[in-house]
Amino acid sequence: MTTFTRKNAWNQGGTFDNPDLLWYAKGVKEMMSRPLNDPTSWWFYAAIHGQYIVDNDGSGPPPTGYPNWAFIPGPPAVPTTPLPSPSIISQYWNQCQHAGWFFPPWHRGYLYALENILRGIIVSHGGPSDWALPYWNYLKKQTNQYQMPPAFASQTLPDNTPNPLFVNARYGPNGNGNIYVPIPPVNQNCQQATAYTNEYGGGVTGFDHFDSSTGRLENNPHNYVHGFVGGASGQIGGLMGDPGLAALDPIFYLHHSNIDRLWAAWNAASNSNPTDTAWLNGPTASGDRKFYMPKPDGTAWQYTPEMVNTTSQLNYTYDDISISAPALVSKNAMRLRKLGVPLQNISKESQMESKATPELIGASTASMNLGAAGANAVVKLDASGLQKVKSSLLKAAENEKPDEVYLQLEGVKGTADANMYTVSVNHQYAGHISLFGLRVASAKKGHHAGAGLTIRLDISSIVDELHLNDELKDSLEVIIQPVGSTLIDDQCTIERISVYKVKK
Ligand SMILES: [Cu+2]
Incomplete structure (x- = not known):
């Protein structure tokens, strides 16, 4: 054959x-x-x-x-x-x-x-x-x-x-x-x-x-x-x-x-x-x-x-x-190196999947419109969650991974699937987002009854940077800006912007 x-x-x-x-x-x-x-x-x-x-x-x-x-x-x-x-x-x-x-x-x-x-x-x-x-x-x-x-x-x-x-x-x-x-x-x-x-x-x-x-x-x-x-x-x-x-x-x-x-x-x-x-x-x-x-x-x-x-x-x-080759350098090794942890073996992360459940440490208080002009929000972090992240960063070692921190846009609904945005946290680039699938995810019926898209961004390296500069405070400023040609969608909304930490 x-x-x-x-x-x-x-x-x-x-x-x-x-x-x-x-x-x-x-x-x-x-x-x-x-x-x-x-x-x-x-x-x-x-x-x-x-x-x-x-x-x-x-x-x-x-x-x-x-x-x-x-x-x-x-x-x-x-x-x-x-x-x-x-x-x-x-x-x-x-x-x-x-x-x-x-x-x-x-x-x-x-x-x-x-x-x-x-x-x-x-x-x-x-x-x-x-x-x-x-x-x-x-x-x-x-x-x-x-x-x-x-x-x-x-x-x-x-x-x-x-x-x-x-x-x-x-x-x-x-x-x-x-x-x-x-x-x-x-x-x-x-x-x-x-x-x-x-x-x-x-x-x-x-x-x-x-x-x-x-x-x-x-x-x-x-x-x-x-x-x-x-x-x-x-x-x-x-x-x-x-x-x-x-x-x-x-x-x-x-x-x-x-x-x-x-x-x-x-x-x-x-x-x-x-x-x-x-x-x-x-x-x-x-x-x-x-x-x-x-x-x-x-x-x-x-x-x-x-x-x-x-x-x-x-x-x-x-x-x-x-x-x-660059794609094979471990993300975690790069983090630890930046946090000043001496490393023996940076070739590959362990095959272990994290079984830890993400812990919510902060969220925006009101839904917002994500129009062609973008959106911004201040996400307040709760004191104990913030403290846990800080101490995990201080304790980071080769056999003790620091917590990972994620920004999550929840309940994103609308019809402008083709739109793309950049997201920054405290004026540092956190990533691009694509709304591919927005219309279907927002439809009133179906498996999730219009729950909208959930979009997650790993902001661990930004949090590391803020921590190293002693700028990790009790809130994060999130700015979402459109890139390139955008469709106008006045109905596009984000229910909540939240911050999670995951224990590794
Ligand atoms: Cu595809």
Whole structure:
């Protein structure tokens, strides 16, 4: 049996001289020619991820204007009819798993199934029988690969017919159609993680579109890349910035191929996936929806995380699973070094997962509006919590890790999924945030009844710095500012900003 090898989309300059891209375009064109109710059509596949055509599984009624699919400024011209039967819709559509530990395996199965359909089409058109989905490695150092491969920006194919990889609603970080991934803030520091659960792959969840347990791989690079590539223009957010639109854009699958590659690289670096049956068996174990993908013949393939645990099980590999060296320097070692702790062994953090529950040590008192102008708040810390953090920093040693401190934006609700912000704490940069998934997380019905997004930022290094400068006082000043092109969303609110400490 052939092992299929997924290769870098930037081969041959990322143009149609790269046969992987030319055949991808031909396959996508064929899938786009199929009707919405055909399970092997481009449109059906995008709706498996998420859609704004019909109310399904907590997605809420479709918006009356954009991003309802009927209002997408093409190309491509996106159909909203003929609809599949209601039972097919509830079996397949709105499946994407985000903000939890099923994010990596669900997307692996999704790509694998799409790749099989595309390969079938490509072979039937006389293309290579070993064709595999390329990946876009925007993180590749010392190259211009942070830019979108040129084949996606061209309006025509080499034969002068329309290029199906070209998408109008793709605006980029500055909202001007120049598509690239800014590095930083996008990075591959997630590869430093040593535990899957609660860290690399996300927290324990059931079948979920947007829970509150986003893992590091999903946050950065995944969510950031969605927000930056999608961008916004006027009141239109790019397709990639919203999970109910994203999989309509052919660049989506090359972004996810890279995310899947990072996961494979993380495993190749001796990090393990969960062995809990609740993960291996998928959400079915708790009586939830199953993961289903259409096969090339249109019938259903049901899969579990256990079935997609390694790429070799699925008979494919990547031509490159190296991780750049800086990503492997332990975050904890850097903290301890800064706090003045002499270190014997800084190579790798222990594989131990922290079982400690986060302890709330402060919170804002009122909800706030997160409009296009951003927001700010003063978060008061309680005296005993603050004292515990301070003493843990004073006692820090190689075998006694200092507490980690997190800032959490809770109950973030609204509709401007494509918006991105920076967050600072006491005027020090704490991180970027992406609102990918905001609309679905805010919908009134569904698994979490509109709880909104929960966004967590590790502010330990800022707290360390404040501590070292004797500036760690009883409150923190949080400033949230929009970056790049932003959508106006007057209804976007944050219920609470809180601060947690975690004992390590
Ligand atoms: Cu995604």
